[in-house]
Amino acid sequence: IRYFLNDKSSAFIIDAYKRVLYSLNISLYLCYYLRLNDKNDRNRLAQDLNRYFPNGTFIKFPESEIRKITQQMHIEKSKGIALNRALRENLFTIFMCITNNVPLIIVGKPGTSKSLSFQILYNTMKGEYSESDLFKDKGKLYRYYYQGSETSTSKGIEKVFSKAIKAQAKNKNKNIITLVFFDEMGLAERSSNNPLKIIHYLLEKDKENSVPFLGISNWKLDASKINRALSLTITDYDIEDLEETAIAIAEALDSNLCDRHKEFFEILAQTYFSYVQYNHNNKIENKDFHGNRDFYNLIKNAMNELITVTQNISEKKFAKQENKLLTDIGITCLERNFGGLEDSTKIIKDLFKVKMEYKYDDSYNLKNKKSIVDIIIKNILDPNGRYLMLISEGNDASNIIKYVLKSMKKNYIELVGSKYKNDIKSGRYSEEILNKIKYIMETDNILILRELDIIYPSLFDLFNQNFTCMGDKKFARIAFEYAKISSEVNPNFRVIIIVNHIKIEELKLDPPFLNRFEKHIINFRMLLTEKDLKIADKLMTYLGLISSYNNNKKLKLDLEKIMINCQRHSIEGLIYKIKTEESIEKESKLVKRIFEIIVPTFCQDIIASIISSKIDKKYKDYNEMVLNIYQEQKC
DSSP states (O other): OHHHHHOOOTTSOSSHHHHHHHHHHHHHIIIIITTOSOHHHHHHHHHHHHTTSGGGOTTHHHHHHHHHHHTTSOOOGGGTOOOOHHHHHHHHHHHHHHHTTOOEEEEOOTTSSHHHHHHHHHHHOBGGGOSSHHHHTTOEEEEEEEEOOTTOOHHHHHHHHHHHHHHHHHTTTSSEEEEEEEEOHHHHHTOTTOTTHHHHHHTTSOGGGOOOEEEEESSOOOHHHHTTSEEEEOOOOOHHHHHHHHHHHHHHHOHHHHHHTHHHHHHHHHHHHHHHHHHHHTTOTTTTSSOHHHHHHHHHHHHHHHHHHHHHSOHHHHHHTHHHHHHHHHHHHHHHHSOSSSSHHHHHHHHHHHHHGGGOOTTHHHHOOOOHHHHHHHHHHOTTOOOEEEEESTTHHHHHHHHHHHHTTOOEEEEEOOOOHHHHHOHHHHHHHHHHHHHHHTSSOEEEEESOGGGGGGGHHHHTTOOEEETTEEEEEEEETTEEEEEEEOTTOEEEEEEEHHHHHTTOSOHHHHTTSEEEEOOGGGGSOHHHHHHHHHHHHHHHHHHTTTTOTTOOOOGGGGOTTOSHHHHHHHHHHHHHHHOOOSHHHHHHHHHHHHGGGOOHHHHHHHHHSOOOGGGHHHHHHHHHHHHHTTO
16 A cells, blocks of 8 residues: 555546545455456455445556556567466566565466566566666566475575575665565475475565565465465456457467457457366366467467468468468467367367358368378477477387487487486486586477476476577576576477376376477377288287287286287387388288397297197288297297
8 A cells, every 4th residue: 555655656646535545446456356266256356345436446447557557568579478467467466566575476377477477577677777667766676586396495495585685685775676486386385395384484574684575386375375475366267368368469470460360369269268168067187288378379370370371372362262271270270289188189179160150161171181290390390389298108209209300300319217216306316407408408409308207397497488588599597496597598409298198197297387388199000001000900919819828718827918019009119110211011021020029029928829829820920920030039
């Protein structure tokens, strides 16, 4: 209240009573209205409070003040940043809390502009060098960063606060604001070290020994922490929010095209909203697998595709083929941004068809269907594309992406995480991996990461492609607890994360991590012809027979578990590899080559099964091949 009473802004009426009333209005708005996480609860509170303010203006005045302040902030709209409701609320609340030294915790789902809002404010508040006069006397903002993770400790958190308080004391008479920025508080709350217990003490210090604090979390923290700070809870987006966001992103990239195709971008917003509702109503276990970041990138991809198309054909030709071209763009961008689950792309494409109604061109599916490899290559070649996450059984995704990168003549480096418990718990192991990644980022290599979940939170800035630009060079921050380093990022550097499908099915990966990537399921089955798949079927049937002594129910041994490289996905991978690398097409030669690879791993029980079991005569050739190879290699 004191801030608004002393504010010399023209937005405030000079009348003393009205000044007090409006100060109280915004204070209630910040402390109570924005704390509620449901829009209906917010509306009920606003209706109850309207009677105390002239003409029912409880919401109207704060929103006008928010627009006045946020419109003067440094927002790079060329990057497709939408100044939507959530971002406006975030920016205003952070600004008010920083300037009044009030601790703030923001809670919201991934993609609700929590980190982005702070980055915008950080670029805006540059003291006397600020672009807008409004911020010139507010002070230059400095941050002390802490990256929350499941390995966080109280000692690390306290160390950051200590550094920030010392810096603030040193710059006491200067126009400088020192802030502690705690990223991913929710992850830190999961730590077995219980690191957030020290937050109680640190946030309750007197003004002389405290600094502004901003914490962000993707899920609600317990009341003991929330109650020690002002809390902003970002509500779920409704259809109006999504349509506003879609138009704002598209407009930022090309206002003329946005005006001409406004309905198309609204349809994409409606499609995403229907998809979210579908997942919720059908109680899909992985309902948060896709989120707002996937939606934002859907709109960005769609506008960039539209710009490319309109540059290559005349307006007259575009108008003649408009429905076909917009259908093509919509389907292509939905496939890129809503893959990763078994039926996710099919579901959202069906919803898109419904929303497009008569404008949907059915000829798309017949003429323009793209393979998964085409989609992956498009991502790798897209300088503005998100990094990739490939989901598969076993090491299929790793092997396939290497074939793809070799065909594209792209350099790559693969890092695979340790499974030893001591390594996983060791901070030193994480530091060594992060140091390797730092140097790889400076090269034109594509970095393939597997089983490195422990260090992924430290790379969120990189995964977000939240780069700091200095001249022609880009830098990304690597954070590890209270330590952070900036590393140059080569323009051709990209990241590909490999994930086993079991982690997705068992919900072992958090939505904040998943939402940062363009996600796709990939396996060798997708790359094989019908003929190849029939060969795989025959081989799997044969392997099933020899591992079970021709389906002998009295068998006590489970031989299938000791057959190496004999799972279906492994056999399909061998077929693809042999055809690709050795150009073998004839079925008999292909099968023989597969047996040459897997037979040396057979145990003697398998050979005994082949000799003693009366397996169907149609597998006689297979039996002979296996026994000959076994004898030749003296297994």
